[in-house]
Structures are given as structure tokens and as C-alpha cells.
Amino acid sequence: MNLDKLEEVLSSEPQYRIKQVKFDLFQRLISDWDQATTLPLSLREKLKKEFPLLLRAKTLISKDQKTVKALITFDDGLSVESVLMRHNGRNTVCVSSQVGCPLACLFCATGKMGFKRNLTSQEIIAQVLFFARYLKNFKPAGKVSNVVFMGMGEPLLNFEQVIGAIRILNDKNCFNLGARKISLSTSGIAPGIKKLADLELGINLAISLNAAEDKLRSKLMPINKKYPIKEVLKAVNFYIAKTNRKVMFEYLLISGVNDSLKQAEELSKIVRRNLYLVNLIRYNPTGKFKPSGRDQIEMFRELLEKKGVNVTQRFSFGQDIKAACGQLATQETPAGL
């Protein structure tokens, strides 16, 4: 699915066609051009050939039915995983921005598979479109209410295509999703955070922090050698000054690695600031480490609260289908390799 191609096919048509077609695609969510009955038959036939609507995907549904994971395969045979989470009246789609990830964080299954390539805006949008169609056919029918860039890959290393996708999500004639409903998580690519600040998109920003001092963070997240904590925080402060928006710091809790009370105290020193919010996440097993125990998490959290830090806790979904944070990975080999 390539929107530039769509504009090209429609270039000889009257101006209003593009709006009409976008409405059919993103709001009526047609999956076959025959459903676009306001278009002339000859145009439908042309679109069928030049702009096929089929999305190739396999789905897995969690036992509690609240999480759905889709393996979406693109034209070159490479695939990504995307996740739909249905809870608290929201339908949140977690999208991937790259096939694999070059940053190799020790705790992350995506990091382990290495980097294959960046996704295009259209490939990112295809993931949302897949779940939008899925929810439309649900009983009762639903809509995508939130999109988070927290799937496979580092979104700020695929900046232009990710921004392009955000603009399509935002576009009134396309998904018409407010910026406040879109979140992006980064491992801390400082120049990307500054570039994002300059665009003033109004989306939510999250930083994967996971350690409060450089030595441990560099071990867990090798990108920290390039952009150490101080650099990341400088970029975040620039972002806050520019946008006046809250920034979320994600902190995975891994047993015996980053969950001691001393480490909570170190963390409190760097995150006790206005508009900083800490989100504690229990590590989801990916083979390497053990998750922290419930009591340890509770003590860690209490210490942060006592020190005056704004803390929330994220509850993970979809562990039984390996759809939780950090568990996304694909093994598929592209055709012909």
C-alpha cells in the first residue's frame, strides 16, 4: 500500500476524488474497491490493479481475548509484529517502525533479532489499518482510539517515515486521530528528541531509561555509550521547554539488576522534576533475565513516591502470546533468501 502511488493514480481525476478515496480507505475502511460505490467503475478497476487493498496478516489472540497480535508481511517478504490492546474502553494499537532493531538492548527480544530495514510510512499505517478493519468487523464494532510507537524498532532512527505516518494518523481526511492519542517511545536518541521538539506535534513522548547511572545503562542499552543519560536528559529538557508537555520515563524492573532500593534512590535524584513521570514496568521474560518480585516492585515504587517522584505502573498484556513489551520478534525468512 503506497499513498504516493494512490495520488499518482488519481492525478488525472477531479480534485475531490482524493478526499473521497481517503474517506473510503481510512474511515469507511473498505477492504475491496468494489465497496467504493461512489467511484466510477472504470476507476475502481484501475485502482484494483494499481493499488491493491489486501493486507497479508496472521493473528494470534490472547486467552483473555484482550490482546491481539498480528504478523504483517510486506511485499519483500519481511514481516513485523503489531499488537492491539483492548482495555479500559480503549483500543490501542502498538506499531513497529523497523524490521528488527539495530540497538541490541540486552532485555529486548527485538534487539536480539538484529536490524533488517526501516519501514515506510505506508507500512506503518498498514498496521493501524489492519486493526481498524479488524475492530470494524468486531461485535460490537470498535475503533482504534490510540496508537503507540512501542513495537519493534527505534522510531527516532526512522524519523522521516515515522513523522509521515503520524501526519497520516492525524490528517482529518485520513484517520483523524488527535496528537494526544499518539505516543512515541525512544531509547534516547538525543538529536531525534530535539528534532521532534522542533516539530511541535503535540504527541506524547516516552524515554526508555531502565537505569539511573551510565555504567549499568550502557551495559543494558549499548546506545547509552553514544547518548549517555546526561545528553538524553538535556534533550528531554529542551523538549519540555519547547512543548510544555509531560515526558514519561519507562523503567523496566529486572530482578537483581536494576531494582534495588539504592538504585531507586539514584533514580529519584534524576527524575524528581516538573513534568517528569516515571512508569515502572515489570520485565517480561525474553530468556535473559528474571522479572522483579511483586514486593520488590512495591518497595521500589514506595521509595520513589516518598522522594516526591511522579510514578505510575504499567501492567503488561498478552504475555501468553508473546505480545507484551519487549517480546516482539519475527523469525520469518524473506522469500528467496
Ligand code: SAH
Ligand atoms: N525502541 C523504542 C521503542 C520500542 S520498545 C524504545 O526502546 O523505547 C518499547 C518499550 O518496551 C520500551 O520502553 C522498552 O524499555 C520496553 N521493553 C523492552 N524489552 C522489554 C521487556 N523484556 N519487558 C518489558 N518491557 C520491555
Ligand code: SF4
Ligand atoms: Fe530496540 Fe527499543 Fe528493543 Fe532497545 S528496547 S532493542 S531500542 S526496540
